[in-house]
Amino acid sequence: MPFSNATRVLRQYFGYDSLYPYQEEIIRALAEGEDVIGVIATGGGKSLCYQIPALLSEGTAIVISPLIALMKDQVDTLRECGVSAACITSLQDYRERRETEAAIVHGEVRVLYVSPERAVKKEFFSLLKKAHITLIAVDEAHCISQWGHEFRPEYRELSRLIREFSHAPVVALTATATPAVQKDIIAQLHLRRPRRVTGSFYRKNLRYEVRSKKDTKGAILSYLRAHQGQAGIIYCLSRKGVEDLTATLRRSGIRALPYHAGLTRQEREAAQEAFVRDRVQVIIATVAFGMGIDKPDVRFVIHHDLPRSPEHYYQETGRAGRDGDPADCILFYSAGDLHRQAFFIRQESSAARQRSAYAKLEEMAAYCEEQRCRQAMILQYFGEEPPAxxxxxCDICCSPRERFDGTDVTRMAVTCVQALEVPCGSNHLIDLLRGANTKKIRELGQKNTPGYGVGKAYSKDEWRSFIRELIRMGYLGRESGAYPVLTVGEAGEELLAAGADTEEVYLTRTKAVKDDHREEPADPGFLRLKALRREIADREGIAPYMIFSDAAIREMVARRPTTDAEFLSIKGVGAAKLERFGPAFMATLRHEDSKADNSARETLRLYCSGCTITEIARERSLTPDICAAHLTEAIEGGEQVEIDDLVPPHRQASIREAAAREGTRDIRRLKAVLGDRFSYTDIRLTCAADRQRDGK
Known part of the structure; x- marks a missing residue:
């Protein structure tokens, strides 16, 4: 298994020029016969970590995968890249299975996918002994650990397969594994002094946001209307929640389908296939959905309800933006979600698992309530240093925050907690501070409690934020468990003891996030190539992304390849895809160019005669964005176009600073960083002028 050929294989089959450092480390270790445990973020290229070694070897790699739908998608994708791949599943008929088995025995299958249940059967062992097995890959390896978030007992038997084929190196891969889970994976699979490789959990293209649960259905509907044509997943806690939200969206004209365990297998498979093939915009699902999805162009993941752990949340949001383009991760939250999740935790039979689950739920509450960078909190949970x-x-980084003197707020909360004879949780404390007339307050006779009603000026959401911040700062404490009660912390005792001489306590409060984000207007050429991709996908019976990703199509539109060599240089285009799809896509581009040249020249002529973009758009019945794109093409074609009238110099300077800081001139990435103060037109024209200036 010579590692020196890895880059050549990567380019030939997958159309990329380089590996990430963690991919290279894993592949090199496997090439040298070592076992590996790899923790790599969803969308970080886990599959290549076993697909490249499989192609470097002269035999067959066995991949243990948890879902049939995922296996099928992986096999179809590999075949489109020219790789001999197969799977053995319960859905195959006798003839198809025998043909696959014969191909395995004759060494014609390089990558073979099977479920963990099949992988440990004696008859499967007998089949594999007739083949040349060079690698065993366990995908979604966290399923083997009882401390993981998707524990599957059948995974525990995989050590039998590994012992049977002990000559083959083993790679266990997962996107979410705490140190305890990693240790359990190693023990359960009997990995031999494995190399531990952890990629970054930082998904820079994901925009994390937490919203309060107020008219949640209306907020979701508003978001979807503003992001029409984009694919996304919405997670709900219950089947009823899934069905209700699906009905609401469909009545409003949104192409949506439900997915939950109460549907038949055929209904679930049909919904998943419709989503993967872009026939519906949205899937509304319980956590039963997503593990088998390899769709790269999911532009948003919305959680209608609170997930029970950071691992669940990270893996589910990780299904967004796997192509590297910006994507939104929005979580709707209320304190009631904590009680619902706590109810499910109490059903756990193991006290140890209950304690672990409560701790994870507390981390999710902190993620929602604390006013700290969302990405930083996720990274710190998984043991990674957050970006400075x-x-x-995220919403915390982008929203205006106000730092204010919160001494009185702190004193209100601490005094009230100290005065209580019966300890209480956050919600009850908020009711006391806001002067609520609840049944519990009446039964306990707490209307005369010091602090009752003194915090009416602040909303429940504001008090939740303040209490969370006071706990983090040590003014309050909170016990763990099913019913976490509040206590006075060390800093709180010092504050009360100091009286009027206390130092000021500063807290923060944030304004609500406005959902005024809009995506980049779609380029007509991009839309036509997507239509061509959809046409080919329907004819071939495969998902559109298996042909080319959106990112690859966007690069084609930008670079306009006209030769095989130029087309092959597009990221994600390998030799097999060039041969099968290259001619049709290049022919479409040539046709577009012949029409666009005349149109762009007319826009340039009118601009040079003194017309503004708005005037040109009105004159030619075009949008201002298309006219700006024409001028961008003119600049990149060498025409001298003065853009100071289009983009004021101070705005150009801000765009250039962002480009230098981020190390990119990618329009979508810069838009995500700069926000809504800058339009795509501003960024596109400035970057075009800079490329012309730099001769690039």
């Missing part, structure tokens, strides 16, 4: 200064794109 925050991510710059």
């Amino acid at each position: 200064g925050g991510c710059g794109s």
Whole structure:
């Protein structure tokens, strides 16, 4: 298994020029016969970590995968890249299975996918002994650990397969594994002094946001209307929640389908296929959905309800933006979600698992309530150092925050907690501070409690934020468990003891996030190539992304390849895809160019005669964005176009600073960083002028 050929294989089959450092480390270790445990973020290229070694070897790699739908998608994708891949599943008929088995025995299958249940059967062992097995890959390896978030007992038997074929190196891969889970994976699979490789959990293209649960259905509907044509997943806690939201969206004209365990297998498979093939915009699902999805162009993941752990949340949001383009991750939250999740935790039979689950739920509450960078909190949970200064794109980093003197607020909360004879949780404390007339307050006779009603000026959401911040700062404490009660912390005792001489306590409060984000207007050429991709996909019976990703199509539109060599240089285009799809896509581009040249020249002529973009758009019945795109093409074609009238110099300077800081001139990435103060037109024209200036 010579590692020196890895880059050549990567380019030939998958159309990329380089590996990530963690991919290279895993592949090199496997090439040298070592076992590996790899923790790599969803969308970080886990599959290549076993697909490349499989192609470097002269035999067959066995991949243990948890879902049939995922296996089928992986096999179809590999075949489109020219790789001999197969799977053995319960859905195959006798003839198809025998043909696959014969191909395995004759060494014609390089990558073979099977479920964990099949992988440990004696008859499967007998089949594999007739083949040349060179690698065993366990995908979604967290399923083997009782401390993982998707524990599957059948995974525990995989050590039998590994012992049977002990000559083959083993790679266990997962997107979410705490140190305890990693240790359990190693023990359960009997990995031999494995190399531990952890990629970054930082998904820079994901925009994390938490919203309060107020008219949640209306907020979701508003978001979807503003992002028409984009694919996304919405998670709900219950089947009823899934069905209700699906009905609401469909009545409003949104192409949506439900997915939950109460549907038949055929209904679930039909919904998943419709989503993967872009026939519906949205899937509304319980956590039963997503593990088998390899769709790269999911532009948003919305959680209608609170997930029970950071692992669940990270893996589910990780299904967004796997192509590297910006994507939104929005979580709707209320304190009631904590009680619902706590109810499910209490059903756990193991006290140890209950304690672990409560701790994870507390981490989710902190994620929602604390006023800290969302990405930083996720990274710290998984033991990774967050970026200095925050991510710059989550709601906390982008929303205006106000630091204010919160001494009185702190004193209100601490005094009230100290005065209580019966300890209480956050919600009850908020009711006391806001002077609520609840049944519990009346039964306990707490209307005369010091602090009752003194916090009416602040909303429940504001008090939740303040209490969370006071706990983090040590003014309050909170016990763990099913019913976490509040206590006075050390800093709180010092504050009360100091009386009027206390130092000021500063807290923060944030304004609500406005959903005024809009995506980049779609380029007509991009839309036509997507239509061509959809036409080919329907004819071939495969998902559109298996032909080319959106990112690859966007690069084609930008670079306009006209030769095989130029087309092959597009990221994601390998030799097999060039041969099968290259001629049709290049012919479409040539046709577009012949029409666009005349149109762009007319726009340039009118602009040079003194017309503004708005005037040109009105004159030619075009949008201002298309006219700006014409001028961008003119600049990139060498025409001298003065853009100071289009983009004021101070705005150009801000765009250039962002490009230098981020190390990119990618329009969508810069838009995500700069926000809504800058239009795509501003960024596109400035970057075009800079490329012309730099001769690039």
